Amino acid sequence: MKTDATSFISFKTLLKKIPKSILIVLIAVLNVFLWDKLGYLFSSVIALFCLMLVMKEKKISNLILVPIGTTTIIYFVFNYLLRVPIPGGILP
Amino acid sequence: MLENILIGFSNLLAPINMLAMIFGVVVGVVMGALPGLSSTMAVALFVPFTFAFPPAAGLIALAAIYTSSTFGGSISAILINIPGTPASVATSWDGQPLVKQGKAGKALMMSTVASCFGGFVSALALMFLSPPLAQIAIKFQSPEIFALAVVGLSIVSSMSMGSTLKGFMACALGLLIGTIGQDPILGFPRFTFGLPELLEGTKLIPMMIGLFAIPEIIKMAETEKKTYAAVETGSWKLSFSELKKSFMTFIRGSIVGVIVGIIPAASPDVAAYVNYNLTKQTSKNPDSYGKGNLNGIAASEVANNAVSGGSLIPLLTLSIPGSATAAVFLGALYIHGLLPGPMLFTQNASIIYTLFSGFTIINIIMLPIGIIACHLGMKIVKTPVSVLAPIVLALSIIGSFSISFSIFDVWVMLCAGAMGYILDKYGFPLAPIILALILGPLVETNLNRTMLLSKGNVAIFFQRPIALALLIIALVSAVAPFLLYLKKGRKSN
Numbered sequence: 001m002k003t004d005a006t007s008f009i010s011f012k013t014l015l016k017k018i019p020k021s022i023l024i025v026l027i028a029v030l031n032v033f034l035w036d037k038l039g040y041l042f043s044s045v046i047a048l049f050c051l052m053l054v055m056k057e058k059k060i061s062n063l064i065l066v067p068i069g070t071t072t073i074i075y076f077v078f079n080y081l082l083r084v085p086i087p088g089g090i091l092p
Numbered sequence: 093m094l095e096n097i098l099i100g101f102s103n104l105l106a107p108i109n110m111l112a113m114i115f116g117v118v119v120g121v122v123m124g125a126l127p128g129l130s131s132t133m134a135v136a137l138f139v140p141f142t143f144a145f146p147p148a149a150g151l152i153a154l155a156a157i158y159t160s161s162t163f164g165g166s167i168s169a170i171l172i173n174i175p176g177t178p179a180s181v182a183t184s185w186d187g188q189p190l191v192k193q194g195k196a197g198k199a200l201m202m203s204t205v206a207s208c209f210g211g212f213v214s215a216l217a218l219m220f221l222s223p224p225l226a227q228i229a230i231k232f233q234s235p236e237i238f239a240l241a242v243v244g245l246s247i248v249s250s251m252s253m254g255s256t257l258k259g260f261m262a263c264a265l266g267l268l269i270g271t272i273g274q275d276p277i278l279g280f281p282r283f284t285f286g287l288p289e290l291l292e293g294t295k296l297i298p299m300m301i302g303l304f305a306i307p308e309i310i311k312m313a314e315t316e317k318k319t320y321a322a323v324e325t326g327s328w329k330l331s332f333s334e335l336k337k338s339f340m341t342f343i344r345g346s347i348v349g350v351i352v353g354i355i356p357a358a359s360p361d362v363a364a365y366v367n368y369n370l371t372k373q374t375s376k377n378p379d380s381y382g383k384g385n386l387n388g389i390a391a392s393e394v395a396n397n398a399v400s401g402g403s404l405i406p407l408l409t410l411s412i413p414g415s416a417t418a419a420v421f422l423g424a425l426y427i428h429g430l431l432p433g434p435m436l437f438t439q440n441a442s443i444i445y446t447l448f449s450g451f452t453i454i455n456i457i458m459l460p461i462g463i464i465a466c467h468l469g470m471k472i473v474k475t476p477v478s479v480l481a482p483i484v485l486a487l488s489i490i491g492s493f494s495i496s497f498s499i500f501d502v503w504v505m506l507c508a509g510a511m512g513y514i515l516d517k518y519g520f521p522l523a524p525i526i527l528a529l530i531l532g533p534l535v536e537t538n539l540n541r542t543m544l545l546s547k548g549n550v551a552i553f554f555q556r557p558i559a560l561a562l563l564i565i566a567l568v569s570a571v572a573p574f575l576l577y578l579k580k581g582r583k584s585n
Binding site: 020031066083 | 141143144306309314476479482483485486487489490493497499502506513
C-alpha cells in the first residue's frame with residue numbers, strides 16, 4: 001500500500017515537471033488520435049477535460065459543463081447547420 | 093459605380109447578410125475583449141464557419157469580426173489594463189487613469205463612439221478608393237504581378253520591426269512550406285514525402301489556425317491566474333461638449349488610420365501610436381495625456397479602427413495584405429474562390445459591393461452592440477482562461493477539419509501550432525510565415541510565366557517600367573528598416 005501511495009505522488013510530481021506546452025500538445029494529439037477510435041464526441045470531451053485539469057481549473061461545475069457543452073454545441077452546429085460530416089465513431 | 097453601390101446595399105437586406113453582420117460583430121467584440129485572443133486569431137478561427145454562408149455573407153461576417161475585434165480590445169485595455177489586442181495598447185494609457193478616477197463608463201463610451209466613427213470613415217474610403225486603384229492594376233501582367241508580390245514580401249521587413257532578421261527567416265520558412273506540393277508549371281511533386289495529401293500543398297486555413305491559435309492556448313496555460321478588482325464605472329453619459337472637443341481628433345484619426353492602413357505592413361497599433369502622438373502634440377495641454385484624458389482614448393481608438401477598412405484597399409485591389417489579420421482575410425477570399433485584383437471588381441462586383449456596403453453598416457450596428465458589450469465588460473473580461481482555452485482548442489480542431497473533411501488537415505494544424513509556439517518563444521514573428529505562404533506561389537507562378545514570356549531573359553523587367561518601379565519599391569522597403577536601424581544605432585553610440 002505504501003509503495004502505491006509513493007508511486008502516485010511521484011507520478012504527480014513527474015506530471016508537474018513536464019512543461020505545460022508539451023502536455024497541451026500531447027492532449028491535442030491524443031484528441032485527434034482518439035477521434036478515429038472513439039468518435040468525435042468522446043475524444044473531444046476527454047481532451048477538453050484533460051486540458052482544463054492541466055490549466056488547474058478547480059470548479060467541478062466548469063470541469064463537467066465546459067467540455068460537454070463545447071463539444072455538443074460544436075457537434076450540432078457543424079454537423080447539422082454547416083453540414084460538415086463529423087466522423088461519429090461509437091455514436092452514429 | 094453608383095449603381096453597384098446601390099445593388100450592394102439592396103443585397104444587404106437579404107436575411108443571411110443581416111445575420112452575418114450581427115453574428116460577426118457580436119463574435120468580434122467578445123473575442124476582442126477577451127485578453128489573449130487577438131483579432132488575427134478570431135478571424136482565422138471563424139473562417140470555417142463562413143463556408144456554409146454564400147461568399148458575400150461570409151466575407152461580411154469576417155470583415156465584421158476583423159473591425160469589431162479591434163474595438164473589443166479596448167474594453168479589456170480600459171477595464172483591466174490588459175489590451176485584448178496589440179492595437180489597443182495606446183488606449184490603455186489613458187484608460188487606466190480614467191478607471192482610477194471612476195470614469196470607466198465614460199472611457200468605454202468614448203472608445204465605442206470613436207471606434208464606430210473610425211470604422212465608418214474607413215468603410216467609405218474602402219468603397220470609393222479601391223475601384224480607381226483597381227483600374228490601375230488592370231494593365232498588370234505576369235511580370236508586374238510578380239513584382240507586386242515581391243513588394244508584398246518586402247513588407248516583412250517593416251512588419252517585424254526590431255527583429256527584422258528573424259522576420260526574414262520566418263518569411264523564408266513560409267516560402268519553403270509554400271513550395272510543398274505540385275510544381276505550379278511542371279506539375280512535379282515537391283517535398284510530399286510520398287503523402288498523396290500533400291500533393292496540393294499545405295492548406296492555408298489549417299496553417300493559419302495552427303499558427304495563431306495553438307501558441308495562444310499554450311501561453312494561456314503558462315500564465316498565472318489573475319483576479320481583477322471590480323471597477324467603478326460611474327456615469328455612462330458623454331456630454332455634448334466632450335464629444336465636440338474630440339471631434340477634430342475623430343477627423344484626424346480617421347485620416348491617419350486610413351492612410352496607415354493603405355500602406356502595407358503598417359498595422360492598427362502603428363496607427364494608434366501615430367495618431368495619439370499627433371493629438372498630444374497639437375493639443376493645448378499635452379501633459380494631461382496619459383493621465384486620463386478622454387481625447388487620448390478617442391485618438392487611439394478612432395485610428396486603430398480606421399485601419400481595418402484601409403488595410404483592405406491594397407488587399408482587394410493588389411492582393412497585398414496590409415496586416416497579419418488582413419493576410420488571414422486574404423486566405424478567406426481564396427477559400428471562397430475569389431481572387432483579389434481588378435477582375436474582382438468586374439466579375440464579382442455584386443459580392444464586392446455587398447461587402448463594401450456591409451462594411452459601412454457593420455460600423456453602425458457596432459454602436460449598440462458595443463455599448464451592450466461595454467456594460468457587460470467585466471463579465472466578459474473575467475472569463476477564466478481555463479474555460480477559454482478548451483473552447484479555442486475545440487474550435488481549432490473542428491475548424492481545420494471542416495476545410496475538406498480530412499483528419500490530415502488537423503495534423504497539419506497541430507504541427508503548425510507546435511512550430512508556431514517554438515518560433516514565438518524564440519522571438520520569431522509569425523505573420524511573415526502566412527504572408528510568404530500566400531505570396532510564395534504567386535511569386536513562383538508569375539516568375540515562371542515571365543521567364544516563359546521572355547525566353548529566360550531577365551532583361552524583361554527593364555523593359556517594363558511598372559514592374560521595374562515596383563521592384564525598386566520592394567528593394568527600398570526591404571532595406572529601409574535596416575538603414576534606419578543602423579542610423580539609430582550610430583546615434584545612440
